[in-house]
Amino acid sequence: MRKQYDLIWIGTGQATMSILPRALAAGKKVAVIEADKFGGTCVNSGCTPTKTLVAAARAIFQAKRGDDFGFSIGELNVDFKKVMAPQIFARNRANKGIEFSLSQHPNCTVFKGLGQFVDEHTVSVAGQVLAGEYIVINVGSRARDVDTPGASSVQWLNNHSLLDLKELPEHLAIVGGSYIGLEFAQIFRRFGSKVTVFERGPQLMFREDQDVALIAEDVLKSEGIDIVYQSHVCQVSALLQGEQEKVHIQYKHEGEDKSLDTSHILFAIGREPNSDRLNLSNANIQMNSRGFIEVNEVVQTNQPHIYAIGDVNGQGAFTHTSVNDGEIFWDHYSCLVGLNKEHPELDRTLATRNMIYAMFIDPPLARIGMNETEARKTEKNILIATLPMERIARAREKQETKGIVKILIDKQSEQIVGATVFGTGGDEVIGVFAAFMQTKMSYKHLRRTVFPHPTVGELMPWILDDLTLLKKHN
Template sequence: MAVATRFDAIIIGSGQAGNPLATALAAAGRKVALIEQNLLGGSCINYGCSPVKAMLASAERMQQVATAANYGIKAGKPTPNLRAIVERKDALIQAKRDGIQKNLTQEQKGITLLHGRATFTGARRLRVALADGGEQVLTAPRIFINTGTRAAVPPIEGLEESDFLTNVEILNLKELPEHLLILGGGYIGLEFGQMFRRFGSRVTIVSTATQLLENEDDDVCAAMQEQLAADGIEFVLQADVHRVSRNADGIYTLTAATPAGERRLRGTHLLVAVGREPNTDLLGLEAAGVATDEKGYVQVNERLQTNVRGVYALGDVHPGPQFTHISYDDYRLVRDNLLHGKRRTTTGRPVPYVVFTQPQLGRIGLNEKQAQEQKLSYRVATMPVRTIGRAQETGHTTGLMKVLVDGRGYLLGAAVFSEQGGEIMSMLQLAMAGGLTCDDLQDMVLAHPTWAEALNNLFSKLRQPG
């Protein structure tokens, strides 16, 4: 049996929780091993937030040029160079990876970085198959699982053999799709859909749901679909795709049952964006006795501890909201509990998020559906963006703002579908955290003409639901 190298802590996965945790533990004098099978930085850096938003910025520039005449500016028709767009994205991401590599290997002593695949052989013992050959055996009293997720592949006949795209492969296309079919109406599908439509591709979004972003309120979903349809995106909703094929010319055919009967949808490219599944199947969790749910997510308590003493799970690999900022807060929670003597938990923490279409959808707290399910008494205010002075001046008049408040006037939640929607939502989150009431925000002196100024008028429209 190989001799095991002992560490104070082992972190499996170089994601948005694992990297800062390694740094914090090492700075506190702990001997830390960080194991990464793929690229440093996890999903956010490599095929999530950063690369997608970099390419969305190019799509936004395309739109600005395309609509310049509306602002009295003469400009030619924009033509995207997808290869150059991807090269810009790659340069940004490589700089981020290099920064992580430097931080883990040069700027902080006490971290051993291993590239390879980790497998549990016991509760606190791992075997690492190194990428450059050979293996190492490691032990530690504390092990942190931060292995993230990958694109889920639905069990559709012919899909596995069709050479489809996920959010990873589509980021590296060098030629523009003629007709991009997107399976899934969630935020990943919507962001890529608008991006490639603005680049010039024909885009069709296919979903089993009755509306986009099915967990949002109906009026918010309708506003999102109206905007994307105005961009030229086509939708086939309530569509049960049961077969996928691809012919010799590379054309995909999706056969779907719809309320109007069976349909065959054809396109040159297919993006599958129907959800995520955890990267736990190759970890050997059964050898450690670590419990997972029926989907493979690692079960944790409110302190992110698994059922095995000393083993934790952070980030997307455990059940719950899958956002980078939640993963980062997982790190802070564990850091504070282990190093600062606190007793932080995940109970009641806010879950803000943004869909980075244009306009953005910023969300915090409860929506109407959730308030009704919880049988809460609330008032609601909704205001179209076109009534806001800043929107009229900038030409960004699409969308709506919506807030819910309780009987005492405190905010329960907000949906801000507008230009700078994520930033405005964050202001409302700060108000919630600070205990400001709707009266405080309605009467607050806000600079004119700003997007934030809309809050004065928004809260004047509060009414009972129905």
């Protein structure tokens, strides 16, 4: 016998607790399906635990900088188990809290197990069949499978398993020089591990401007992290040295065969959607060639009553984009079912979202909209203004002067079309540009804005005095 629901919600990523309380408060009968731990990637293997580790690593790093500020604390000892404990506690508290909150609501029924489509309106889970008037797919993504020869012979790590380490790696090799890999590289170097990063390309963070990547390289190398560019890990194997099992890595560096022995290896080679676990073909839901569920501007699939939000739709791989997807869904859904009668005209869509993100190395790198490299390829006339962080008084006062700020303006519309803030406070300052870009106002209004002194943000309006026309690539 099928159980009927107003809304079936498959997967409990971060949009869940932003949106479901609204549906439940409106009296909707909701079924929630979760195959793993509640809260998705952010809570269990992403933001919550990793930023807890970032904070610990920064505290250790700052303690070692005593000489820069005129004090000494003597020998510094890191207790790895104690360092890891807060992130374990944080993720356990978060996922259990989400599960408890949903389970206790009278309008919500929680089903534990893998949800799979039977047809367009029906989902099976744990031997039960559920029917939904509307369905939301929120199953996220996972670390990409490792197909490196020999990987099955070693205990390789991904971003999830790394968080359960009981002992500090003596030497951590990281395959992948992008956001996840670099955050962990700095974290574990500051904890005391030797760290080597293998990057296939000629620069770190391939999506960023070359000068930005070079600053990141300088930051990481100054802390003792080894970076091997133009490298390809060809094979890994287990190597016993005394009573310790090592990882023997064979790799090519600029075409030359080389090898390295490490205690641990982390593969940070990207993520893939969990769409392959849902039997989407039974519901005739369309995916692209990479397995992401195709959606329109209001995150509907080709089945109008089925929505796909978060990482699984390929429209953003961040917690904040997942949450925003949820809000786009709610705007559309609440109008369809008559919950939003005051504002029938919808203006929140994927097209109105400015892509924004931050990478939490220290100092953090944050960006919204296009970067300089992308701007040079557009047909528009773009104005650019830049400022090294070393020229910002607040950065000098904190003795954290590495980084750069870039602001990009569409000359014709006078709108800000992109900003990069790489440096102390960048992860917070970028929000100024996010809010301002949403207004679509002329940058001249930002120029007239007064910020408190002394802050990093106070220099953002002043940078605009030095706008110049960006030259195009030939």
